[in-house]
Amino acid sequence: MNATRKVGLVGWGAIGRVVGTALAEHRVPGAELVCVVDNRPLGEGAPAPQLSFDEALERCDLIVEAAGQGVVREWGERVLASGTDLLIASTGALTDEELAERLLAAGPGRVYFTGGAVGGLDLLQAVRALGPLDEVRLTTTKLPATLEQPWMDDELLSRLRTATGPVEVLAGTARDIPVRFPKSTNVAASVALAVGDLDTVRVQVVADPGAHHTRHVVEASGPHGAYRFEVAHLPDPGNPATSQVVPYAVLRSLAALAGRTGQIL
Ligand SMILES: NC(=O)C1=CN([C@@H]2O[C@H](COP(=O)(O)OP(=O)(O)OC[C@H]3O[C@@H](n4cnc5c(N)ncnc54)[C@H](OP(=O)(O)O)[C@@H]3O)[C@@H](O)[C@H]2O)C=CC1
Numbered sequence: 001m002n003a004t005r006k007v008g009l010v011g012w013g014a015i016g017r018v019v020g021t022a023l024a025e026h027r028v029p030g031a032e033l034v035c036v037v038d039n040r041p042l043g044e045g046a047p048a049p050q051l052s053f054d055e056a057l058e059r060c061d062l063i064v065e066a067a068g069q070g071v072v073r074e075w076g077e078r079v080l081a082s083g084t085d086l087l088i089a090s091t092g093a094l095t096d097e098e099l100a101e102r103l104l105a106a107g108p109g110r111v112y113f114t115g116g117a118v119g120g121l122d123l124l125q126a127v128r129a130l131g132p133l134d135e136v137r138l139t140t141t142k143l144p145a146t147l148e149q150p151w152m153d154d155e156l157l158s159r160l161r162t163a164t165g166p167v168e169v170l171a172g173t174a175r176d177i178p179v180r181f182p183k184s185t186n187v188a189a190s191v192a193l194a195v196g197d198l199d200t201v202r203v204q205v206v207a208d209p210g211a212h213h214t215r216h217v218v219e220a221s222g223p224h225g226a227y228r229f230e231v232a233h234l235p236d237p238g239n240p241a242t243s244q245v246v247p248y249a250v251l252r253s254l255a256a257l258a259g260r261t262g263q264i265l
């Protein structure tokens with residue numbers, strides 16, 4: 001029988017609260033919440049002790065990152081080098097290819113990525129074994145306020161704020177888009193991780209004041225076939241940049257890591 005996974009959760013926000021509560025209520029057989037790490041003092045708000053990152057590494061064998069790309073950059077290698085596994089939500093950090101290579105080579109802990117807000121990544125990863133895809137496109141449509149960034153000039157901000165219908169905010173590749181929208185377009189890096197190339201994945205970011213649902217459309221084609229995955233998620237009410245489904249994707253990843261039988265892999 002597998003030992004119970006001792007989980008340290010980094011980030012007590014839209015994703016972390018749902019994941020941490022489910023773990024504390026023993027809703028993931030084979031996994032227990034040992035501690036929470038967050039920038040803010042959580043007081044009695046968290047269902048497990050709030051610890052420093054170093055303390056978490058001493059007590060846990062699996063760290064769940066639900067905090068931001070900076071945590072992956074700052075802590076990823078140390079987590080893995082300590083022998084602790086790491087489940088990453090902020091896949092956008094992997095647009096730094098040197099970091100990505102180091103994380104994939106690090107150990108003895110193992111690094112995993114949650115599918116997060118997009119679907120079809122398992123199939124795209126399988127298709128890759130048949131040969132490279134010719135074309136991969138991701139179109140992400142979100143509420144304008146969730147896409148505002150400090151680097152935007154007044155003209156672009158005004159275009160976002162006065163939009164009455166869908167407007168393209170930026171187009172690029174999975175190499176540059178998750179850097180520009182670090183809390184909102186990790187999905188682009190996730191698609192790139194599945195297909196194995198940042199530059200092949202063309203990304204269009206669209207702001208739409210009518211986007212009651214966040215949409216991600218992944219279209220891919222190659223000599224072996226054509227693939228299209230479209231999702232429309234309700235945003236998290238407290239943090240509309242994040243889709244409501246994301247913590248449940250993390251919980252599903254955790255269930256697989258905890259060895260639950262009957263999982264679709
Ligand atoms: N793969 C995917 O599909 C998706 C990935 N994500 C990723 O997940 C991240 C978390 O999402 P979400 O829960 O919605 O974000 P929230 O902003 O709601 O919560 C993040 C929490 O983590 C804390 N935090 C940030 N940096 C650190 C740090 N260095 N050390 C400790 N705590 C920290 C934040 O505190 P403070 O606010 O004080 O910084 C905040 O409490 C996003 O930033 C994004 O990168 C999100 C959605 C989808």
Ligand SMILES: O=C([O-])CC(=O)C(=O)O
Pocket residue numbers: 117182183184185186187188214233241242243244246
């Ligand atoms: O939750 C979503 O729909 C996507 C998201 O924020 C991200 O990819 O960072």
